[in-house]
Amino acid sequence: MRPEKTLTNLQGWRAGLLWFTQAEQPQARHETDGLLVTAREADGIVRIQALGPYRELAAQYPDLPVTHWPGLCIAPGFVDLHIHYPQTDVIGSPAEGLLPWLEHYTFPHEKHFSQPAYAHEVTAFFMDELMRHGVTTALCFATAHPESVDVFMAEAQKRHLRMVTGKVLQDRHSPDGLRDTDTALSLRQTEDLIRRWHGVDRLGYAITPRFAPTSTPKQLHGAGEIAQQFPDVWIQSHVAENLDEIRWVLELFPEARSYLDVYDRANLLRQRSVYAHCIYLDDTDRRRMAEVGATAAVSPTSNLFLGSGFFNYAASDAAGLRYGLASDVGGGTSFSPFHTMHAAYTVARQSVGHPGISLAPEHLWWQHTAGAAAAMDLSGQVGNLLPGCEADFVVLNPKATPLLARRTAQTETLAEWLFAMIVLGDERLIAHTVVQGQTVNIASQVSSFSP
Ligand SMILES: [Zn+2]
Numbered sequence: 001m002r003p004e005k006t007l008t009n010l011q012g013w014r015a016g017l018l019w020f021t022q023a024e025q026p027q028a029r030h031e032t033d034g035l036l037v038t039a040r041e042a043d044g045i046v047r048i049q050a051l052g053p054y055r056e057l058a059a060q061y062p063d064l065p066v067t068h069w070p071g072l073c074i075a076p077g078f079v080d081l082h083i084h085y086p087q088t089d090v091i092g093s094p095a096e097g098l099l100p101w102l103e104h105y106t107f108p109h110e111k112h113f114s115q116p117a118y119a120h121e122v123t124a125f126f127m128d129e130l131m132r133h134g135v136t137t138a139l140c141f142a143t144a145h146p147e148s149v150d151v152f153m154a155e156a157q158k159r160h161l162r163m164v165t166g167k168v169l170q171d172r173h174s175p176d177g178l179r180d181t182d183t184a185l186s187l188r189q190t191e192d193l194i195r196r197w198h199g200v201d202r203l204g205y206a207i208t209p210r211f212a213p214t215s216t217p218k219q220l221h222g223a224g225e226i227a228q229q230f231p232d233v234w235i236q237s238h239v240a241e242n243l244d245e246i247r248w249v250l251e252l253f254p255e256a257r258s259y260l261d262v263y264d265r266a267n268l269l270r271q272r273s274v275y276a277h278c279i280y281l282d283d284t285d286r287r288r289m290a291e292v293g294a295t296a297a298v299s300p301t302s303n304l305f306l307g308s309g310f311f312n313y314a315a316s317d318a319a320g321l322r323y324g325l326a327s328d329v330g331g332g333t334s335f336s337p338f339h340t341m342h343a344a345y346t347v348a349r350q351s352v353g354h355p356g357i358s359l360a361p362e363h364l365w366w367q368h369t370a371g372a373a374a375a376m377d378l379s380g381q382v383g384n385l386l387p388g389c390e391a392d393f394v395v396l397n398p399k400a401t402p403l404l405a406r407r408t409a410q411t412e413t414l415a416e417w418l419f420a421m422i423v424l425g426d427e428r429l430i431a432h433t434v435v436q437g438q439t440v441n442i443a444s445q446v447s448s449f450s451p
Helices: 053-058 099-116 116-132 144-160 183-197 217-229 245-252 259-265 283-292 298-306 313-319 335-348 361-367 370-375 402-409 414-424
Strands: 007-019 028-040 045-055 067-077 078-084 137-140 160-167 203-209 234-239 273-277 293-298 322-325 394-397 428-433 439-440
Touching: 007 045, 007 116, 007 203, 007 394, 028 053, 028 067, 028 361, 028 414, 067 428, 078 234, 078 273, 078 293, 078 322, 078 370, 099 116, 099 144, 099 245, 116 137, 116 144, 116 428, 137 361, 137 394, 144 160, 144 183, 144 203, 183 203, 183 217, 203 217, 234 259, 245 259, 245 322, 259 273, 259 283, 259 293, 283 313, 293 370, 298 335, 322 335, 322 361, 335 361, 335 414, 361 370, 402 414
Parallel strands: 007 067, 078 137, 137 160, 160 203, 203 234, 234 273, 273 293, 293 322
Antiparallel strands: 007 028, 028 045, 067 394, 394 428, 428 439
């Protein structure tokens, strides 16, 4: 698709290819014997130069070194729009819904992340786990401790990953050891971290108020001022996840029209702001998010696990609200994009108050790759295989288990093939994860952690 340029480190990858023909549309294309060509460009980033059928493209690159994976399929690396790395060890903790879960499991655990050595051990395990599941970019919460950001960023930089994270802002209704005891200091720490990490290599910073109830109006407005000062940093938070939470927000912020409006009044709603859950929005909220370019991180395994509710796809589409998929580990129950896509299908079928819909398999896959990248304002950079995209991809083995092999062999359409993998798949489907043209060794990773 793109003529050969004078580039170093040209590399070919021959296998099946799965990609989206436009950055912002869920039209998938599958080539059974394809060639992907990558090269390191002048800025040091390895990008995709060309892709297409092997028989057509190979002749244009006569001396190309080619890695050949017969029977496997190259697909975009998955993008996780909302995940908490410090909750890696909270996954699968039982609780009576969101607020008790935070109080009994999450908050006590997050206190440990003031210790860099502890944070580093969890970060390394977390990134290994993302790689095993084929997730190559994530918009990630750290904790209230600036050290938790430094450790995460340094590890992502070492691995050449495109990752975004931020120090959590929470200066009230939080336990000692997690609460920002000095609001002005918490905002200065945020600015310092932006200057230290945002835009360094492939790293990005996200201004990260935990959620409205755990920040004073002063902290929220301070965060909004920083957001105006740094228009290309991300903003991430939670909104409208749970009915008890919403009642609490409206008591704390009686002037706000809605939970979402609390963030809007603090100038925290804009392009590059990503809000997890967005279950109990009304149409005014949805239209407002669409109007300013804010997006939703749909977290279906978390919403099902905590009994929070169901994201309303039909109303979101009608309002033009953009969204993508997220694991929300540790409220979510799996790092696996396959489990998340499967849960998203289930949630859309269950929508309350209107007829359920059946999301197309291509659309589910898009929500966790190119669609999630678009929701992060990273179209054309990650989440797809089009020329110009950065060379982060997965290599799928559709025969990874006896049942997958049997089922995928019987499918007749691309939609059937993708859906069989969505419903039956897990990390065994990921034969390789490739980051920046380097195959990550995901087979040898066994944690030695002992609590
Ligand atoms: Zn979350």
